[in-house]
Amino acid sequence: METVSLTIDGRPVTVPAGTTVLEAASAAGITIPTLCHDPELTAVGACRLCVVEIAGMRNLPASCVTQVSEGMEVQTASPAVIEARRTILELLLASHPQDCLACDKAGDCRLQDYAYRYGIRSSPFRGETHAYAVDASHPFILRDLNKCILCGKCVRVCAEVQGRSVIDFAYRGFGTRVIPAFDLPLAQADCVSCGSCVAVCPVGALQPKEMQGQGRTWERRKVRTVCPYCGTGCTIELNVNDGRVVGVTSAPDGAVNGRHLCVKGRFGYGFIHHPERLRQPLIRKEKRFVTAGWDEALAYVAERLGRVKATHGPDAVAVLTSARCTNEENYLISKFARAVLGTNNIDHCARL
Amino acid sequence: MTNSIAEIPEADFIFAIGTNTTETHPVISLFVRRALRRGATLVVADPRRTELAGLATVHLAHRAGSDLALLNGLCHVIIKEGLWNREFVAQRTEGFEALREAVAKYPPEKVEAITGINAETIRRVAREYARAEKAMILYTMGVTQHICGTANVLAIANLALLTGHIGRPGTGVNPLRGQNNVQGACDMGGLPHVLTGYQSITDPAVREKFAAAWGRPLPATPGLTVGEMFEAALAGKVRAMYIVGENPVLSDPDGKHVAEALAGLDFLVVQDIFLSETAALADVVLPAACFAEKEGTFTNTERRVQLVRKAVDPPGEALPDWQIVCRLATAMGYPMTYPDAAAIMEEIARLTPSYGGISHRRLAQGAGLQWPCPTADHPGTPYLHAERFTRGLGKFHPVEYVPPAEEPDGNYPLLLTTGRRLFQYHTGTMSRRVAGLEALLPAEWLEVNPADLAALGLTDGEEARLSSRRGSLVVRVRASTAVPPGLVFTSFHFRELAINQLTNPARDPQAKIPELKVCAVRLEKL
Numbered sequence A: 001m002e003t004v005s006l007t008i009d010g011r012p013v014t015v016p017a018g019t020t021v022l023e024a025a026s027a028a029g030i031t032i033p034t035l036c037h038d039p040e041l042t043a044v045g046a047c048r049l050c051v052v053e054i055a056g057m058r059n060l061p062a063s064c065v066t067q068v069s070e071g072m073e074v075q076t077a078s079p080a081v082i083e084a085r086r087t088i089l090e091l092l093l094a095s096h097p098q099d100c101l102a103c104d105k106a107g108d109c110r111l112q113d114y115a116y117r118y119g120i121r122s123s124p125f126r127g128e129t130h131a132y133a134v135d136a137s138h139p140f141i142l143r144d145l146n147k148c149i150l151c152g153k154c155v156r157v158c159a160e161v162q163g164r165s166v167i168d169f170a171y172r173g174f175g176t177r178v179i180p181a182f183d184l185p186l187a188q189a190d191c192v193s194c195g196s197c198v199a200v201c202p203v204g205a206l207q208p209k210e211m212q213g214q215g216r217t218w219e220r221r222k223v224r225t226v227c228p229y230c231g232t233g234c235t236i237e238l239n240v241n242d243g244r245v246v247g248v249t250s251a252p253d254g255a256v257n258g259r260h261l262c263v264k265g266r267f268g269y270g271f272i273h274h275p276e277r278l279r280q281p282l283i284r285k286e287k288r289f290v291t292a293g294w295d296e297a298l299a300y301v302a303e304r305l306g307r308v309k310a311t312h313g314p315d316a317v318a319v320l321t322s323a324r325c326t327n328e329e330n331y332l333i334s335k336f337a338r339a340v341l342g343t344n345n346i347d348h349c350a351r352l
Numbered sequence B: 001m002t003n004s005i006a007e008i009p010e011a012d013f014i015f016a017i018g019t020n021t022t023e024t025h026p027v028i029s030l031f032v033r034r035a036l037r038r039g040a041t042l043v044v045a046d047p048r049r050t051e052l053a054g055l056a057t058v059h060l061a062h063r064a065g066s067d068l069a070l071l072n073g074l075c076h077v078i079i080k081e082g083l084w085n086r087e088f089v090a091q092r093t094e095g096f097e098a099l100r101e102a103v104a105k106y107p108p109e110k111v112e113a114i115t116g117i118n119a120e121t122i123r124r125v126a127r128e129y130a131r132a133e134k135a136m137i138l139y140t141m142g143v144t145q146h147i148c149g150t151a152n153v154l155a156i157a158n159l160a161l162l163t164g165h166i167g168r169p170g171t172g173v174n175p176l177r178g179q180n181n182v183q184g185a186c187d188m189g190g191l192p193h194v195l196t197g198y199q200s201i202t203d204p205a206v207r208e209k210f211a212a213a214w215g216r217p218l219p220a221t222p223g224l225t226v227g228e229m230f231e232a233a234l235a236g237k238v239r240a241m242y243i244v245g246e247n248p249v250l251s252d253p254d255g256k257h258v259a260e261a262l263a264g265l266d267f268l269v270v271q272d273i274f275l276s277e278t279a280a281l282a283d284v285v286l287p288a289a290c291f292a293e294k295e296g297t298f299t300n301t302e303r304r305v306q307l308v309r310k311a312v313d314p315p316g317e318a319l320p321d322w323q324i325v326c327r328l329a330t331a332m333g334y335p336m337t338y339p340d341a342a343a344i345m346e347e348i349a350r351l352t353p354s355y356g357g358i359s360h361r362r363l364a365q366g367a368g369l370q371w372p373c374p375t376a377d378h379p380g381t382p383y384l385h386a387e388r389f390t391r392g393l394g395k396f397h398p399v400e401y402v403p404p405a406e407e408p409d410g411n412y413p414l415l416l417t418t419g420r421r422l423f424q425y426h427t428g429t430m431s432r433r434v435a436g437l438e439a440l441l442p443a444e445w446l447e448v449n450p451a452d453l454a455a456l457g458l459t460d461g462e463e464a465r466l467s468s469r470r471g472s473l474v475v476r477v478r479a480s481t482a483v484p485p486g487l488v489f490t491s492f493h494f495r496e497l498a499i500n501q502l503t504n505p506a507r508d509p510q511a512k513i514p515e516l517k518v519c520a521v522r523l524e525k526l
């Protein structure tokens, strides 16, 4: 493979030809800030936060769309670069609602992070701010376009990964917005509710509706586990606060799915704390269920199953195990059927 | 799956038969889209024009239940035109002559008469599949839920063996499993004829190994499958049932009979997270923890064993299923205790060659392990059959087309097929308790071709009576060109439209899969 050697911040780096400056820097362990860039999506060079200084070039090029060339000398944090980034951030903040105190994205927001990193307390620009109505039409996704920085990641993930193109840029200039066709509310668009747009949004413009007010990002413990719905086996992170699952997020290194989930995996967790969950053993007495303790219930089950087995033989008992139970549980249920009951009458709904 | 999900974009030809992937396995469909973006050809065989069919290069809208004729027809063309992989067939397979003979009876013109697919299209698809560098077959219940389900699967395997599209990355025969741990439930011996890792219950050496580990002799004859259990219950032979986390009243065919069978038992114990339609019939209901409240592992459709971690406590006194089973076994005089789920996996690994190298400790370190993983230093197996098949040589199985158990007739002139929808799941026990999912899909309807609606004098949105030989329901009809004239479609997610009261329990003789994908029905104005 053809390689190219260059220096980044004085460090010699050798990378395959065709690599972007951003990727080369990252390979060398140097992080360049970005808002619109995403390794999984087409690079568009829209936010220009990733600008760098390259010896011999007059302007500051965006590193995500600039390819390396032999002998290139790159500065990722020169005074000119820092100045340019500060200006970009100040312009973004000029029209951004200064809402971090109450925004659910705080703590996990790239704009907030970069403002902190570049020491921007307020914007010298007195920009116009937007007054768009928040789109809360969708059961799971909240769209607050006042916070949108027009990075276009949601547009690209919807088109390039989900193959949907539900949302796109519309209008011009200061009025540019990312909207579904005909400016319909999201709930009326042809959206599959996968939430990939939410997962890639770097700011608080797209947020999971049901996680609003469910605790600060840093208060939530993320427990990595496997989606309980279909057999794809997507990795999900259960977000736990105060002993309750308050949401689901995805992780870039999910074994099968990366950051992508479907509507059930990302938003289908509401059954966990549903009030109809069974909380106690129930025994039917005179046509009605009455609650019982475990010892009583299990002694009763043992006695009744034992009696059927004793009178009619072990094969008069049948067991259905479950595609929703863990492997360990399925194993024990099979062991129970075969070793304890003494029957091979065990099956589950594999065929359904 | 013989191969891995991540390999799908490597394929240059994908043949998806009987799978509505974008709705039932949405994340897997993203990999199919990636393959398409890289220029792969997608052929979808499905009587319905699903979203996936809309993405396809070629959509084969074959008659419901005619899959086997189609598959044999493809093999016919490949052999007739000399497109089979001679080297692979010679070195890795046996029984080729028998296959050649069997598929000789399926020339494309005859297959066209059975399937409704143009003979020239059959030829073209066969050629492209055979000539592809890497061709992958994806399928789901659309292929298996038929009286000829086993034969359908064998016919798919014939196609892959014939062309050598197996045993390499980006190829293979890939069933997409519908439920999160259906693969694991099978792997763990939740089946009447096998123990863990598909070790046969009829093999004395296997029984001896398990008897030694479990301290009890094992019954030697295979048990009943789920459908047979309900029949035996109706016949008074099965007198008690222990049902864990299943809802057969809604999920199984001929639902009224299932409910009758359960009601007639001497004793029914149901263990679940909600009071399901099945639990409501029980004598005792045991409250179980859900996936978020326990430790353990799930195995996905590509054989990847992954860790399930506890995030929160179960509600009230509910317990993880494994703890309930331990306590019940102990109450029945068989002391069963484990410190944790990891210890159970250690026992599984000792008894199961394909899980031999799997432990919670290893799983915690990475992205899971794909079985076979025989030893603690084995990296797992992304694709099967690389050097040899489990039985040595891959065997061709000549299989004959049989028409569905019920075909349309004067009384029941339409065919009903069933499936799943994106916003709901299985019998809805979980998904229908998620408010947002309910908002996205609050009700079910019957999809009917506009021509059939017009002929019946029905209009879109109207309520109508749908009947089969087993029952009758009132349904709301919706005009849809996704179904061809003569075919109607709905899902089984909704108790308000308990379609399995109508479906046919006629079963495949080997796999005992009920023919949920086709039955004859009549639609009438109310």
Ligand code: SF4
Pocket (backbone or CB within 6 Å): A154, A157, A158, A162, A164, A165, A166, A167, A190, A191, A192, A193, A194, A195, A196, A197, A198
């Ligand atoms: S939820 Fe998915 S389909 Fe809907 S707009 Fe976002 S990315 Fe597109």
Ligand code: SF4
Pocket (backbone or CB within 6 Å): A227, A228, A229, A230, A231, A232, A233, A234, A257, A260, A261, A262, A263, A264, A265, A266, B025, B026, B027, B028
């Ligand atoms: S997120 Fe969707 S595709 Fe992934 S496992 Fe869950 S249900 Fe299946």
